[in-house]
Amino acid sequence: MKALLTSVALLVAATSVQAQSVIFGAGFADFSNGNGDDQGVFSLEYQHRPFHEATRFSAGLGTALTVDTDGDTHIGAGLVGIYSFSDRWFAELSVMPGYFNASNGDNDLGGGFQIRSLLGVGYTLDSGNAISLAVTHKSNASTESFNPGVNALFLRYHYGF
Numbered sequence: 001m002k003a004l005l006t007s008v009a010l011l012v013a014a015t016s017v018q019a020q021s022v023i024f025g026a027g028f029a030d031f032s033n034g035n036g037d038d039q040g041v042f043s044l045e046y047q048h049r050p051f052h053e054a055t056r057f058s059a060g061l062g063t064a065l066t067v068d069t070d071g072d073t074h075i076g077a078g079l080v081g082i083y084s085f086s087d088r089w090f091a092e093l094s095v096m097p098g099y100f101n102a103s104n105g106d107n108d109l110g111g112g113f114q115i116r117s118l119l120g121v122g123y124t125l126d127s128g129n130a131i132s133l134a135v136t137h138k139s140n141a142s143t144e145s146f147n148p149g150v151n152a153l154f155l156r157y158h159y160g161f
Helices: 002-016
Strands: 022-033 041-047 058-067 074-083 089-101 112-123 130-139 151-161
Touching: 022 074, 022 130, 058 089, 089 130, 089 151, 112 151
Parallel strands: none
Antiparallel strands: 022 041, 022 151, 041 058, 058 074, 074 089, 089 112, 112 130, 130 151
């Protein structure tokens, strides 16, 4: 009986990262423009159930809102990929084009259109929720002549449902 319960718990933990989830993040943003104001940053992300699942890889859609302590905001939507290394460890990659609003000219990224890319590694907890460490980059992919970009490091909590 104990082995059955353990197996069920591991299955739930392994699949919960691939279910719908809301992800809360906090970190630090480093603006590439020398005039930019580096600062704390917060994120809220929603990842929908995957539309494609293979043995260890799943792909789905997501949306993210990022706000830094200066009031700069980015909202985007796009693709999310998750690769499971084991029952608990996973890697995450996402690309979310969207709109960026700089709160002041020092944090201007060269226009409203910005693409957020994310690379993260995470661990699924016994509860089925997860924690991850992720690096993001936002830039306009040289669609504008000015393209300084901003990088951020996040500690994230994934609440699966």
